[in-house]
Amino acid sequence: VQLQASGGGLVQAGGSLRLSCVASGRTFSSGVVAWFRQAPGKERVFVASTSWGGGSTPYADFVKGRFTISRDNAKNTVYLQMNSLKPEDTAIYYCAAVDRSSRPIVSMQRLAATYDHWGQGTLVTVSS
Numbered sequence: 001v002q003l004q005a006s007g008g009g010l011v012q013a014g015g016s017l018r019l020s021c022v023a024s025g026r027t028f029s030s031g032v033v034a035w036f037r038q039a040p041g042k043e044r045v046f047v048a049s050t051s052w053g054g055g056s057t058p059y060a061d062f063v064k065g066r067f068t069i070s071r072d073n074a075k076n077t078v079y080l081q082m083n084s085l086k087p088e089d090t091a092i093y094y095c096a097a098v099d100r101s102s103r104p105i106v107s108m109q110r111l112a113a114t115y116d117h118w119g120q121g122t123l124v125t126v127s128s
Helices: none
Strands: 003-006 011-014 017-024 032-038 044-051 069-074 077-082 091-098 121-126
Touching: 003 091, 017 032, 017 091, 017 121, 032 077, 044 069, 044 077
Parallel strands: 011 121
Antiparallel strands: 003 017, 017 077, 032 044, 032 091, 069 077, 091 121
């Protein structure tokens, strides 16, 4: 699976951005795509995830109610709609994928080690 992330940029606090992640070469409907982010000097953390076959979409607590993950299976694309952005949302956002015959449980979807494939990242900068 190859991943191409895009959509980052500079936005003022309170604004919105939509990130896209195009996945090529995926095989299983049970595959999962997630968004992680890494702020300067900090560890990479889970943001949200979704499965191509549907089901639950876990979110990190710090984005609940502001970010929405969605997918377009026909386009092999996963989106992250980010609203009410805050300066602390500034980070490089990465999409990641795991493509296996069984879907990882939700708790595993939150772990970076679960994912075999990573995109190049897209920078989101939120100014105050």
